[in-house]
Amino acid sequence: MPRLLLLFTLLLLTAPLLAASPWDLPRQGHEGSREITVYRSESCGCCKGWIDHLRAHGFEVTDVLRDDVGPTKQQLGLPSELASCHTAVIDGYVVEGHVPADDIKRLVAEKPDLAGIAVPGMPVGPPGMEMGARKDPFAVIGYDREGQVAPYRQYWQY
Secondary structure, three states: OHHHHHHHHHHHHHHHHHOOOHHHOOOOOOOOOOEEEEEEOOOOHHHHHHHHHHHHOOOEEEEEEOOOOHHHHHHOOOOHHHOOOOEEEEOOEEEEOOOOHHHHHHHHHHOOOOOEEEOOOOOOOOOOOOEOOEOOOEEEEEEOOOOOEEEEEEEOOO
């Protein structure tokens, strides 16, 4: 019996190290909505990876497939320079691209006067865009309803 207890304890201690991605380890608690709607193309593999990341953080994802996500981005008022491959909505905020789940948790908890946050383009390294050891620096950009932008969080070393 002590051997079984030891094995169980080792599994508990090492489980976080076995996460599919380092992004799957939560660093921030979750207050606020867990329901998020993601608009994406069916053929996009990185979008699926990002949705898996959200689910690993406890979000309840509604996955909406579109032939063209462009009109949805326009309808939601996303500035074109912030565009990426997928668009999500949570608590009235737009979340564009490969934004880490902890930044979304912060957004819904703090409720800043923003229209949304975005990781423009498709940098290597954020959730859903992992490619081995390569990690490009990237920023999560906040923007307001007038299109003014400002850094929300920056990732230089992560």
